[in-house]
Amino acid sequence: MLTLYWLLVALMVVGVIGAVVPGIPGTSLILVAIAIWGVVQGSFGSIAVPLIVTVVVLALSVGIDLLATFWGAKRAGASKWGQIGAVVGLLLGIFGLLPALPFGGPLLGILLGPLLGAIIGEYIYQRDLKRALKAGIGIVVGSLVGNLIQGLLAIVAVGFFLYATLPQVMG
Template sequence: MDYVQLYWILVGVMALGAVGELIPGMPGSSLILLAILIWSVITQFAGIGWPILIVFAMLIASAAIEFLAAYWGAKQFGASKWGQLGALIGLVVGIVGLLPALPLGGPILGILIGPFIGAFLGEYLTRKELDGESKAKVALKASLGTVVGSLLGNLIDGILAIVAVVVFVLSTWPLVARLP
């Protein structure tokens, strides 16, 4: 296999990774990082400069975005510290707990349902009635915030992944175009 064929295969893997970033629980940035690493090693880091290194760091940081976005969403919708903690615990339990039970959708459902249930339970079990609002209503509002935050995090991750692929292609294409 020549370099040009390998290049397009790796760009295809990166595109798949960019789509994976938009779907909760799917490997996205890890596929892009792996493709960049393979290309870098095979070409002995030719064409790999600051833009690719920044993209590499950005993709590593994006792993935390999904977790932080659920936390942020819960906080913006009025969740207490217990609701925010419940959202984080629910996220982890949702990913790990639903995976064996639902092999085709476990992590995806876990990322959406886990924080929702965790924030709801954290709020409901620790809140008192506030200004005529029931505990269930306050807990539901906080739970919705976690889902909104999680979806926003996936969108941001997706945009970062698309930018990463574009920067990779723009940075490495001059090298590939000169190959025989």
């Protein structure tokens, strides 16, 4: 049982990393690990608070991701074209040309795709390279800030789980 517990905690750590790094499942992994622990224990009573906190964190993460990207775009003066370009760039970066690179693969695509997509989308709309660069950087910075906040929230969710369960497991 102790081995399973630590494997689930390791899965939660991957979830924390995924909350920060785009393309890796984040808070949902933490939620799955907590649910597995509840099923294995035969009771969700001891993990009710961590489970509720994680569901709230998951909902907040989705909202924060959208709001942070929107905030970054607005602060940089980006239009909808820049935002659409960032999404298209992310998808192309993950599944398109950038994974074919000899190094970095999809991770590099996840990082460069939104930036290049936002710049291209904004340039198509405004025909001003300086404003397009500013908008692209603003969208990416907003997204990175959102990812950092999501990472902190994921750490809080794991902390609640450890606080609620570690004394039982170790004691």
